[in-house]
Amino acid sequence: MGQRSKKHSDIAVAGGFRMNDLLGAAGKLVSNDSTIPVVTSYWQPLHAHGFHRFAEQAASSGASGVLIPDLPIEGAGAWSSAAHSVGVPVIYLVSLHSQPGRLPRTVATATGMVHAAATGGITGKEPPGRAHLPSLITQLRSLTNLPVAAGIGASTPATARTVAEWADLVVVGSADIRCMQSTPHGPDEAAGAACRAFAEALSPANPRPRADEDR
Known part of the structure; x- marks a missing residue:
């Protein structure tokens, strides 16, 4: 955390x-x-x-x-x-750095979706890495047909769009908290505005390429 x-x-x-x-x-x-x-x-x-x-x-x-x-x-x-x-x-958080054989076992147990760590860092700090995330999601897609969500590092609408080039869903947490913290007299409104900004960046009206389709 x-x-x-x-x-x-x-x-x-x-x-x-x-x-x-x-x-x-x-x-x-x-x-x-x-x-x-x-x-x-x-x-x-x-x-x-x-x-x-x-x-x-x-x-x-x-x-x-x-x-x-x-x-x-x-x-x-x-x-x-x-x-x-x-x-x-039951949703599990998975990492590229999982021990050999552990990723398939985790994915086989998951239901609903799988949550991939977009970075190796902590929430709200490290931006999602293009080298890290594609490799992890490629592995996950070879193991499951479940939707793949990615989070940890999606701190701005722009970085969320980067994550969405590979993932089916984008998980945002610390960015909303940061907006609420910076607007103590209207945290609910601030969180709502932040959510709308992320949603608009990922909406069909703002199409983004799927990196795995460009290979």
């Missing part, structure tokens, strides 16, 4: 934000428009909440998947079973 994400996660928890709030927000997104949310949490708070309970609530909220970035497949058996039992897709 990047320092900005961790700082604001701590602020949210100190302010009383809990798992029920996260899942409630997912449910509101589903009911208010056509948004299909993916819920992200680190393992410790999810485990403290109760992972069977969390899986059931995620299913009830309409979440289209759950990503736990710090939970490796070796320790995910119980969670995976709980999620699958209620129809919640």
Whole structure:
């Protein structure tokens, strides 16, 4: 987790934000428009909440998947079973630097989509690398037909477009937090404006080449 994400996660928890709030927000997104949310949490708070309970609530909220970035497949058996039992897709974060043989095992266990790390750095810091990301996504496409999302490093609409040359989906987190932090008197509006800027950069009205189609 990047320092900005961790700082604001701590602020949210100190302010009383809990798992029920996260899942409630997912449910509101589903009911208010056509948004299909993916819920992200680190393992410790999810485990403290109760992972069977969390899986059931995620299913009830309409979440289209759950990503736990710090939970490796070796320790995910119980969670995976709980999620699958209620129809919640399990999403894993994968890296180019995975040990030999581990990437195929992780992808084979994933459902819904796969989340590829666009950089080897932390969120909000290192820009996505053209040498790193294409190699990783090429490997993933050889292993699965699931959509491939990429994040960590997509900090501007321009870098998001770079990521989208290869990935099916672009994950943005720290950039929204940065906008909220810089506009303390209107964080919701700032986050909305940031999301719109990213969406417009990736919209069909702004076509971008698919790098894997140009080879």
